[in-house]
Amino acid sequence: MPAAVIDAIxxxxxxxxxxxxxxxxxxxxxxxxxxxxxxxxxxxxLMIRHGSGIVCAVITQAHADHMGLPPMVHQNASPYKTPFTxxxxxxxxxxxxxxxxxxxxxxxxxxxxxAVQSDLRSPGHVFPLVAHPDGLRARRGHTEATLAxxxxxxxxxxxxxxEAMTDDGRMACYADIATLGAxxxxxxxxxxEIAQALxxx
Numbered sequence: 001m002p003a004a005v006i007d008a009i010x011x012x013x014x015x016x017x018x019x020x021x022x023x024x025x026x027x028x029x030x031x032x033x034x035x036x037x038x039x040x041x042x043x044x045x046l047m048i049r050h051g052s053g054i055v056c057a058v059i060t061q062a063h064a065d066h067m068g069l070p071p072m073v074h075q076n077a078s079p080y081k082t083p084f085t086x087x088x089x090x091x092x093x094x095x096x097x098x099x100x101x102x103x104x105x106x107x108x109x110x111x112x113x114x115a116v117q118s119d120l121r122s123p124g125h126v127f128p129l130v131a132h133p134d135g136l137r138a139r140r141g142h143t144e145a146t147l148a149x150x151x152x153x154x155x156x157x158x159x160x161x162x163e164a165m166t167d168d169g170r171m172a173c174y175a176d177i178a179t180l181g182a183x184x185x186x187x188x189x190x191x192x193e194i195a196q197a198l199x200x201x
Contacts, residue, residue, distance in 0.1 A: 051162035089124025111158035
């Protein structure tokens, strides 16, 4: 298994984050990715401060169905069919829902193994994404890469992602990945490396 994959898996198992770049001929963007169940308010604050601010929780279709989360729109017209559900908020223990602490609470309420529909309300400040059932074989997005990483790390099938930004406000691309990693202290990996590791596992 490539060293980059091993480093990323180890970081996630320690409760830390990674930076994942997708294909240059796709979105050509880098995302921060964390395991959902170990996410901390400090990690959420990093994504809000150094990312797009649109923090997404990656879940399976089965979990979306279990939690009663329908697609955000009936006809998805986004270029890459980004699979958003309706936005959510934790039903209890939050104030306005937008702080790092509140959004972390919502992520945990959504992704805990014994979660039930009454744990959430809508709309909210967290945006669930439903991974394609066939994973990276069917859709080479950060959504599917997140669950692939969790599988490789032996972690529950849920994660958190947020698009990374450069200091001058651009969306970070593959050319920025080394600078981003050095600045944030996170391992760097590409979706292609994740797909290869999963195929070989």
